[in-house]
Structure formats: structure tokens, C-alpha cells
Amino acid sequence: MQRTTFTVSEINQLIKVTLEGYLPPRITVAGEISSFRPHHSGHLYFTLKDNNSQLPSVIWRSTANKLKFDFANGVSVLATGNIDVYPPFGKYQFIVDTIKASGVGNLQLAFEQMYNRLKEEGLFEEAHKMPLPQYPMSIAVVTSESGAAFHDIADSIARRWPCAALYLLPAPVQGDGAAGKIANAISLANRLADKYGIELLIVGRGGGSPEDLWAFNEEPVVRAIYNSRLPVISAVGHEIDTTLADLAADARSSTPTRAGVIAVPDRHELIEFVKGLRQRLRGAAESRLNLSRSRLQTVMASSFFRNPLYPVNYKTQQLDSITQKLRRLADASFAANKDMLNSYARRLDMVSPAKLIDKNRLTIEHISSTVTRDVKVMLREQTSRLESLEARLQAVDPRNVLKRGYTITTKKADDSIIRSADKIVPEDIIVTEFADGSKLQSRAQKDGE
Known part of the structure; x- marks a missing residue:
């Protein structure tokens, strides 16, 4: 009797054996990568799809490490491998061991992907070179x-x-x-x-x-x-x-x-270049030398070299001429000033100070007598006022009070005068000053201590 009841594991295993026996051991599938999700283990899980169907697929890490292009969704590929059933999930999947991009070669695709990525980072910029x-x-x-x-x-x-x-x-x-x-x-x-x-x-x-x-x-x-x-x-x-x-x-x-x-x-080109420079330098030097020689001849033909003392003599003559002009100007100025001084002398004689002094002597003597008298009166008044003020100051001078047997008591801490026992506390240091300037320090205590 044919068996009709199976466990789940038996059914999945039966499907696995049937597929492996019916399908070729290796098949190539053309499709587009979709639902790609890399795993932390390094395996690549994805789906191959066309317009009507999808095929769950996986590439193990050992194969993934050899890929020459960037594995990504949307890339059309030719994948070769075998169909396998994963019994724990009852799921069949395509185990891919060889894969390449369709339309362009793997290397060309990898080249283009790497170029675009590195270009965006600026690795090919001319400004960096x-x-x-x-x-x-x-x-x-x-x-x-x-x-x-x-x-x-x-x-x-x-x-x-x-x-x-x-x-x-x-x-x-x-x-x-x-x-x-x-x-x-x-x-x-x-x-x-x-x-x-x-x-x-x-x-x-x-x-x-x-x-x-x-x-x-x-x-x-x-x-x-x-x-x-x-x-x-x-x-x-x-x-x-x-x-x-x-x-x-x-x-x-x-x-x-x-x-x-x-x-x-090229050393030969460089040698020829140096030879050319040497010739140009020699030509430039000769031209400069000829120009300098021509200038020297022009200078030697000048009047300066024919008569070297001519400039000195010429300047000496100019100096003599200027000196004579200055002397004439000085004489004329001296004569004019002399006439002016004589005029001033005659005018001063007309207003002689001696005559003015004699004329005003009596007025000066009267003013002097008046000022002297007023000053003496003022001095007596100020002296009397100062004596009065001094007497008043002596009356309120603390030192004079001390001479009558009083003392001045202050706090040592702030040098303030103590006018009442309420201003001190026990252990304060107080200073007592006498009329002769001597001072005595003592420490404050409560009554009875």
C-alpha cells in the first residue's frame, strides 16, 4: 500500500531529492538582482527576478570575496550554480558559485563603479596633482x-x-x-x-x-x-x-x-640649452662692454677731462661774485641802520629819563610815605589778630589740658579716643598718653577681675 502520510521534514526532504534528481546539476540563470541584503557573516542573500517571477538566491562568502564588481540591486547578471532546498524552512534557493554582469564584462562594470565612486571623492581632481x-x-x-x-x-x-x-x-x-x-x-x-x-x-x-x-x-x-x-x-x-x-x-x-x-x-638637450645660454650671455656681455667703452670714450672727450680744474675755477669765480654782492648789501644795510639809530637817539634825548625822574620825584616820595604808613598799620592789626588766635588755640590745646593732670586714652587697635567705658571690651589693649609725651599700655578687664 502506498504511503500517503509524511512528516513536514520528510516532505521537505522528498522535495529536495526530487528536485536534485530532476534538475541539471549546474544551471545558468539570467536575471536582475533584487532584495539584496548582505549578512554580517559575509554571505550575500538576494533575489533574481525577471518580469514575471523571482528566484531566492545566495552567494557564500568564499565566492563573494572574489567578485570583481560592486554587487547591487538593479544589476543584470548571469548566475551559475545549483538549486537546493533548505529543509528547515521548506524553501528552495539558488546557490550561486559563478556570477558576472550581463551586457558589459565584470571588469568593465567594476572599473566604472570604482571610477564613479572615487571621482565623487575627488581622487582624480587636477587641482590635487x-x-x-x-x-x-x-x-x-x-x-x-x-x-x-x-x-x-x-x-x-x-x-x-x-x-x-x-x-x-x-x-x-x-x-x-x-x-x-x-x-x-x-x-x-x-x-x-x-x-x-x-x-x-x-x-x-x-x-x-x-x-x-x-x-x-x-x-x-x-x-x-x-x-x-x-x-x-x-x-x-x-x-x-x-x-x-x-x-x-x-x-x-x-x-x-x-x-x-x-x-x-635629456642631458644632450640640456647641454645644448646651456651652450645656447652661454652664447647669449657672451653676446650680452660683449654688447654691454661695447656700450661701456663707448660711454667712456664720450666722457674722456668731454671738457672735464681736457681741463679738470675748469669746474673748480668756475665755481671759485661764482663764489667771488657772490661775496662781493653780499659785502655791498651788508654795507648798505649798516648805513641804513646807522641813520635809524641816530634818529632814535635824538628822539630819546628829547624824552630823557633823568628829566622825567626829577619831574615825578615828589609824587613818588609822597606815594612811598603813604604806602609805608599803611603797611605798618596793617602789620600791627594782623599781629594783634594772630596773638589773639594763638591765645585761643592755647586754651583748647589738649597738651595744655594734659599739663593740668589729665591724660588721653586711646584704643591701640584703631587709635580711636576712648570717651566712655562702653567703647571698650575686656582684653582690649588701651594706650594712656601723658603731658610729657610718654605712653602706657594696659589691658582692659571687668570689675572684680
């Missing part, structure tokens, strides 16, 4: 130790500017972990800059597939280039290759060999 040193004497290169890129850079620089010192900071340029090691090498170059006088940094590698060049599109490398204190030349791949490292660098080279051309001047 630094000028390259004109004559660098110490250059660091971050590239593979075994690749041809370093040799191409070194050969190019040696031909053009052999006086420059090169420092290789080796780092893998492709594969897992390459981006982090390239970023670390860039940071190391900046730390060693002061010690070794490094002025310029070249980061790059030779050509390859987009996958081979991908390390130079990863965020750690782009940020390390952006944060570098040293100017950076990016030399990744060939002319047709463009990486995010190229966009963040201060200068971009199409090839490693070309990076050497950008990094240093």
Missing part, C-alpha cells in the same frame, strides 16, 4: 622585480639623465594581494624620501590583459597614489590601456620606457 621636479636626482620605482618594466625605465633614464639614482621597491603587479603590496611599496617610498632624498616615484608594469592590469584599478593603489607626498608617474601597460592609477597619478606615461622620458630631462 603636483608638478614633477625639473631635475630629479633620486627616483624610486615600484614594479615587479622580475619584469622588464624596471629595466625599460632604468635604460631610458640612464640614456637621458645618468646622474639620477634609482631605487627599486619590488612588488607583485598582478594576482591576489598585489594591490595591497603595491600600495605598501608606495607608502614605503614616501617614508624613505627624506632619508634617501627621493624626489619622484614611478609606479607601473608592462602590458597585459585587463585581468593582468587589474591591480592598478583597485582602491588601495589609487588611494596610495592620491595620498603620496611624492609626485607619481603612472606607467601601466601600453598606449591603449588606461587604469584608475593613471587617473590618480600626477602624470601618466603610455609605457614604462616613456615614463623615463617624462621623469628626467
